[in-house]
Amino acid sequence: MLDNGLIMVCIILVINIVYVSFNTIRMILTLKGQRYLAALISTVEVVIYVVGLGLVLDNLNEIQNLIAYAVGFGLGVMVGMKIEEKLALGYITVNVITKGYDTDVANAVREEGYGVTSWVASGREGSRLNMQILTPRKSELRLYELIKSIDPKAFIITYEPKAIHGGFWVRAVRKGKLPQ
Known part of the structure; x- marks a missing residue:
């Protein structure tokens, strides 16, 4: 052969x-x-x-x-x-900066099951909503689509965290209650 x-x-x-x-x-x-x-x-x-x-x-x-x-x-x-x-092993952190300051964006993302930490940021053209979202990589594309459907002009940056400790996220991982 x-x-x-x-x-x-x-x-x-x-x-x-x-x-x-x-x-x-x-x-x-x-x-x-x-x-x-x-x-x-x-x-x-x-x-x-x-x-x-x-x-x-x-x-x-x-x-x-x-x-x-x-x-x-x-x-x-x-x-x-x-x-x-x-x-799609692991997790990603997604930083989102919206065009304006609107807390409804963070609330809409939370309603979909994502953990969101948000704060007011100051940009060149005024106040912005800055959000930090941690999600399994398997949910990455779905999260992008959700954010773009709410704010098509949102600025999105993604990176992989090296370590995760504490907070809503760790409890949700243990309970298996994360968006997939």
């Missing part, structure tokens, strides 16, 4: 897509502090890597194998990113 050049190219391509996808997921899990799951994935990842690299090195005279390895690597990065996007 491995004597057929096309089958060999396909095997190398698939192996590298799987390997690099695992690599991407492992890196993300490591950054999110999921060390045991990351270690388990890395064990599988290295076996896949050795098999794929071995196939290429055993057949270095076949340029199509090297090309399949390189293309599989690139596709693996894209597949890994898509998988991570679907998993």
